[in-house]
Amino acid sequence: MIKVICAILEKQGHVLIAQRSKHMPEPLQWEFPGGKLEPNEQEQECLIREMQEELALAILPVTRLEPVVYTYPTKTILLIPYICRYVGGNVKLAEHQEYAWVLPQDLPSYDWCPADVPVVAQYLQLKQTAS
Numbered sequence: 001m002i003k004v005i006c007a008i009l010e011k012q013g014h015v016l017i018a019q020r021s022k023h024m025p026e027p028l029q030w031e032f033p034g035g036k037l038e039p040n041e042q043e044q045e046c047l048i049r050e051m052q053e054e055l056a057l058a059i060l061p062v063t064r065l066e067p068v069v070y071t072y073p074t075k076t077i078l079l080i081p082y083i084c085r086y087v088g089g090n091v092k093l094a095e096h097q098e099y100a101w102v103l104p105q106d107l108p109s110y111d112w113c114p115a116d117v118p119v120v121a122q123y124l125q126l127k128q129t130a131s
């Protein structure tokens with residue numbers, strides 16, 4: 001099973017989401033940016049690296065959410081989400097097609113990678129409980 005770490009990056013009440021390019025697996029679908037955990041890497045370390053490589057952003061992972069297992073036709077992934085705090089940088093796309101800072105309530109209206117759908121639900125649930 002492939003472990004994928006993803007960031008729910010919060011900044012001024014908005015959340016960063018990214019659209020996969022047509023050359024990536026799961027083309028043109030939206031995701032929480034991140035990537036595969038490498039051997040001998042800590043989850044938070046992986047996320048800090050991926051956010052820097054893919055988006056030129058410095059972030060701090062804060063809260064680990066419940067991981068989601070999802071089976072695609074050719075692979076099974078364990079998607080591990082972290083709510084993250086923005087530290088610095090301006091978005092510079094290296095791999096993605098597009099990005100957007102969206103209000104939490106608008107998250108459900110995007111065409112998500114299927115593995116992310118329960119992550120969005122979990123995040124919104126948590127936000128409701130917190131407020």
Ligand SMILES: Nc1nc2c([nH]c(=O)n2[C@H]2C[C@H](O)[C@@H](COP(=O)(O)OP(=O)(O)OP(=O)(O)O)O2)c(=O)[nH]1
Binds near residue numbers: 037
């Ligand atoms: N990064 C990320 N990947 C996701 C999410 N949801 C989801 O199903 N995936 C899938 C898409 C890919 O099949 C896989 C992650 O691969 P990736 O291509 O983003 O990771 P990577 O940058 O480390 O990969 P690579 O280019 O080194 O092969 O997980 C998500 O929210 N974020």
